[in-house]
Amino acid sequence: MSEETPHFRPSIKTQKSNETIERSQTEGQGGETHQHAPDDHRLTTAQGIPVSDNQNSLKAGPRGPTLLEDFHFREKMFHFDHERIPERVVHARGYGARGYFETTDPIPELTSAHLLQEKGRKVPAFVRFSTVAGNKGSMDLARDARGFAVKLYTEEGNWDIVGNNIPVFFIQDAMKFPDLVHSVKEAPDRAFPQAQSAHDNFWDFISLMPEAMHMIMWTMSDRGIPRSFRFMEGFGVHTFRFVNAEGDSTFVKFHWKPKQGLQSVLWDEAVKINGADPDFHRRDLWDAIQRGDYPEWELGVQVFDDAFADQFDFDVLDATKLIPEEDVPVRIIGRLVLDSVVDNFFAETEQVAFCTQNIVPGIDFTNDPLLQGRNFSYLDTQIKRLGGPNFTHIPVNAPRCPFAHFQQDGHMAMHNPAGRANYEPNSWKDGGPRADAEAGFRSYPEEISGEKRKARGELFADHYSQARQFYQSQTKVEQTHLADALIFELSKVETLEIRERVVAHLPNIDGDLAQTVADGLGFEDVPEAHAPRREVVGGLTKSDALSILKNGPDSFQGRKLGILVTDGIDGELLQSLKDAVQEAGGVVEIVAPAIGGIKTSDGKRVPADQKIDGGPSVLYDAVAVMASKDGVAKLKSVHPAKGFAADAFAHAKFIALAGDAAELFRAAGVTDFDDGVFELADRKGAAEFIEACKALRYWDRVK
Numbered sequence: 032m033s034e035e036t037p038h039f040r041p042s043i044k045t046q047k048s049n050e051t052i053e054r055s056q057t058e059g060q061g062g063e064t065h066q067h068a069p070d071d072h073r074l075t076t077a078q079g080i081p082v083s084d085n086q087n088s089l090k091a092g093p094r095g096p097t098l099l100e101d102f103h104f105r106e107k108m109f110h111f112d113h114e115r116i117p118e119r120v121v122h123a124r125g126y127g128a129r130g131y132f133e134t135t136d137p138i139p140e141l142t143s144a145h146l147l148q149e150k151g152r153k154v155p156a157f158v159r160f161s162t163v164a165g166n167k168g169s170m171d172l173a174r175d176a177r178g179f180a181v182k183l184y185t186e187e188g189n190w191d192i193v194g195n196n197i198p199v200f201f202i203q204d205a206m207k208f209p210d211l212v213h214s215v216k217e218a219p220d221r222a223f224p225q226a227q228s229a230h231d232n233f234w235d236f237i238s239l240m241p242e243a244m245h246m247i248m249w250t251m252s253d254r255g256i257p258r259s260f261r262f263m264e265g266f267g268v269h270t271f272r273f274v275n276a277e278g279d280s281t282f283v284k285f286h287w288k289p290k291q292g293l294q295s296v297l298w299d300e301a302v303k304i305n306g307a308d309p310d311f312h313r314r315d316l317w318d319a320i321q322r323g324d325y326p327e328w329e330l331g332v333q334v335f336d337d338a339f340a341d342q343f344d345f346d347v348l349d350a351t352k353l354i355p356e357e358d359v360p361v362r363i364i365g366r367l368v369l370d371s372v373v374d375n376f377f378a379e380t381e382q383v384a385f386c387t388q389n390i391v392p393g394i395d396f397t398n399d400p401l402l403q404g405r406n407f408s409y410l411d412t413q414i415k416r417l418g419g420p421n422f423t424h425i426p427v428n429a430p431r432c433p434f435a436h437f438q439q440d441g442h443m444a445m446h447n448p449a450g451r452a453n454y455e456p457n458s459w460k461d462g463g464p465r466a467d468a469e470a471g472f473r474s475y476p477e478e479i480s481g482e483k484r485k486a487r488g489e490l491f492a493d494h495y496s497q498a499r500q501f502y503q504s505q506t507k508v509e510q511t512h513l514a515d516a517l518i519f520e521l522s523k524v525e526t527l528e529i530r531e532r533v534v535a536h537l538p539n540i541d542g543d544l545a546q547t548v549a550d551g552l553g554f555e556d557v558p559e560a561h562a563p564r565r566e567v568v569g570g571l572t573k574s575d576a577l578s579i580l581k582n583g584p585d586s587f588q589g590r591k592l593g594i595l596v597t598d599g600i601d602g603e604l605l606q607s608l609k610d611a612v613q614e615a616g617g618v619v620e621i622v623a624p625a626i627g628g629i630k631t632s633d634g635k636r637v638p639a640d641q642k643i644d645g646g647p648s649v650l651y652d653a654v655a656v657m658a659s660k661d662g663v664a665k666l667k668s669v670h671p672a673k674g675f676a677a678d679a680f681a682h683a684k685f686i687a688l689a690g691d692a693a694e695l696f697r698a699a700g701v702t703d704f705d706d707g708v709f710e711l712a713d714r715k716g717a718a719e720f721i722e723a724c725k726a727l728r729y730w731d732r733v734k
């Protein structure tokens with residue numbers, strides 16, 4: 032037996048990986064974890080001691096026991112055993128990227144925030160998207176709200192807008208957050224279901240919390256299953272304050288509007304994507320940034336004063352309410368661009384510590400009781416996750432502006448004060464920093480008075496009005512999806528009383544919705560409606576801004592066409608289809624019976640990106656099938672190929688057919704070809720097909 036096992040040196044060949052490696056050695060913005068010179072391949076311990084053998088532990092003879100003095104083994108294993116930090120109690124599954132924010136329309140009249148004083152002012156940004164309920168390893172397409180957390184490294188410190196892709200929340204007071212989260216996460220005895228809300232505990236809680244009904248409309252709508260992080264809106268949710276240089280304050284709500292337009296998947300797609308590619312969202316973001324298709328959002332603000340707040344039907348401090356864009360228009364003031372992936376997931380995405388209380392001069396909180404509670408929670412949670420009070424020393428969390436204070440010591444202290452002064456006031460010559468009454472952060476001096484009580488504002492008792500407005504603002508297709516989602520979720524609820532108690536909220540929202548869901552659950556009648564605590568405000572105007580379909584992209588930019596091909600197809604036609612997609616700013620993936628690809632009729636090899644069973648049509652925004660006579664004959668006996676066709680049709684996708692591809696669809700049971708199905712014959716046809724794909728779905732098929 033040999034005592035020395037030869038070293039295995041992995042060689043990295045793919046272009047993508049090489050790019051990543053180069054970047055990590057030059058940029059290192061977020062996590063300067065690589066302390067080696069790039070050409071230093073010598074393995075050492077963490078103490079820098081050179082290692083002679085990384086395959087075998089130190090033994091008393093080749094077959095003898097392992098010796099305790101093997102400090103290399105001991106350190107390696109010790110470190111491995113401590114690799115994990117606690118995952119976030121909510122939003123555990125997330126994905127981050129870097130970029131920048133740039134002011135496009137300065138607003139000094141509204142806020143003194145340095146960043147927003149001048150057009151073109153630019154600061155680095157870090158964004159983390161997430162699901163809420165699932166654990167760190169859960170799948171991306173769970174029905175859930177999505178976190179949309181933005182850290183702006185401004186010249187006056189870090190400003191975090193820790194928002195969601197939904198502008199309202201389930202609850203009104205932070206007191207209920209632990210209950211909400213316990214109810215949606217796995218039950219404590221059985222530890223399932225995970226990463227889903229379709230279970231008794233969640234709906235039991237919701238049925239008893241009418242204030243959640245507005246948010247439920249949003250999570251059951253297609254907002255709960257976005258196609259990509261790139262195609263979602265973001266919202267600050269709470270009402271915040273702007274404060275200008277004169278000390279005047281206005282209320283403000285923050286909106287992130289995706290330049291790419293809104294888009295979601297269908298529930299049946301979500302279910303299948305979770306199996307085919309549980310990392311669908313993170314892969315999408317990674318790929319888009321890597322290919323230079325940088326996702327971009329506009330920052331919009333809704334600004335309003337006390338007079339508006341006083342005449343508004345609802346309380347602006349109530350996070351279960353939004354302010355319709357038709358009432359207070361969204362003014363675009365800046366843009367956020369994500370142009371760089373992280374060097375190291377753990378260093379940046381896992382360790383990034385967002386805190387709602389990170390605001391800069393010119394921004395302030397309101398008394399929203401949810402926001403007030405969050406301001407306590409986020410700091411608390413960072414201590415637990417990151418192990419001590421020095422988490423701001425981690426590069427991704429450190430400010431990028433000068434900073435100076437007298438805090439010291441603690442676990443893993445990296446920035447330590449130089450010199451003698453670590454207190455203030457002091458009389459030393461280099462006595463350290465001093466507070467600045469002019470430029471320093473000052474809270475808006477709002478007058479506060481009131482009885483000390485556990486209570487809520489009166490208008491908080493309205494629970495259904497905006498839920499109704501949301502539902503009624505949706506297109507027919509979207510309303511159907513919403514009702515289907517409720518039926519799906521409640522069908523997973525085992526306890527009849529819970530199902531009934533949920534449905535009894537719906538007549539207060541919309542009679543047809545209540546009836547459809549009751550029918551879908553097999554109820555004989557719609558259960559008697561719960562009495563609203565406050566009369567529902569009727570006649571709220573429908574808001575187009577609430578619908579996804581009314582805010583689609585009208586472009587195939589950043590979207591993906593899946594082309595299923597067989598041997599013997601027309602290579603030129605394939606090329607013209609690829610050209611048309613590229614011209615539209617989209618991406619093509621070739622799906623073939625084998626990963627080695629196919630040969631076109633003129634003998635050219637086309638490599639595949641996916642083998643057919645790894646590339647189902649649910650992964651694509653539109654599909655084309657190009658098949659020769661022999662090719663289709665073989666495809667017809669491949670179940671995933673038939674699934675590719677049947678699903679694409681059922682999911683209302685635009686479909687292009689070339690050669691004998693129609694036969695595959697017929698074999699899959701699709702016989703009625705409609706106007707969403709294109710016969711592909713030449714270059715012009717390819718361009719026409721991609722033009723049609725801008726609409727993303729041929730909804731007429733599923734009306």
Ligand code: HDE
Pocket residue numbers: 119120121122125159160161177178179180193194195200204205206208266267268269350383384385400401402404405408409410412413
């Ligand atoms: Fe959070 N939330 N939250 N939340 N939240 C956390 O902080 C909390 C709420 C949101 O990508 C935790 O660092 C309370 C609303 C996002 O790292 C924790 C309440 C909104 C993220 C916490 C809320 C959010 C979090 C867990 C009720 C939308 C992920 C880990 C008062 C506006 C940030 C962490 C990231 C994360 C507490 C409600 C968004 C426990 C107490 C409303 C996007 O501190």
